[in-house]
Amino acid sequence: MNSAQIDQLREVAQTAITNFSRNDVISAVKAGAWTRRDYQALLLTIFPQVYQGTMSFALATGNCATRYTALREIPTKHSSLQSRAKG
Numbered sequence: 585m586n587s588a589q590i591d592q593l594r595e596v597a598q599t600a601i602t603n604f605s606r607n608d609v610i611s612a613v614k615a616g617a618w619t620r621r622d623y624q625a626l627l628l629t630i631f632p633q634v635y636q637g638t639m640s641f642a643l644a645t646g647n648c649a650t651r652y653t654a655l656r657e658i659p660t661k662h663s664s665l666q667s668r669a670k671g
Contacts, residue, residue, distance in 0.1 A: 585652055585655055587654070590652075590654050590655055593655075593658075594658075609622075609626065641659035641660075642659075644659060645659045645660070
């Protein structure tokens with residue numbers, strides 16, 4: 585993966601973050617249309633990602649060639665941001 589591709593990946597990620605508040609779940613919550621059942625279904629859907637996420641990041645990072653230093657740093661930066669959000 586070259587520098588341009590890494591920049592493109594960062595841009596896509598930033599766009600997703602910027603647009604997050606306009607997703608269907610947030611819109612339903614704001615409209616008062618989000619139910620307990622919807623919330624339970626969402627939790628069941630995201631549980632594997634949350635539970636296994638750190639392991640996936642570690643595996644992905646560990647499998648990147650050392651020459652892709654910038655790419656290897658993305659999961660670490662993401663984890664750091666998540667930790668700050670929780671604290």
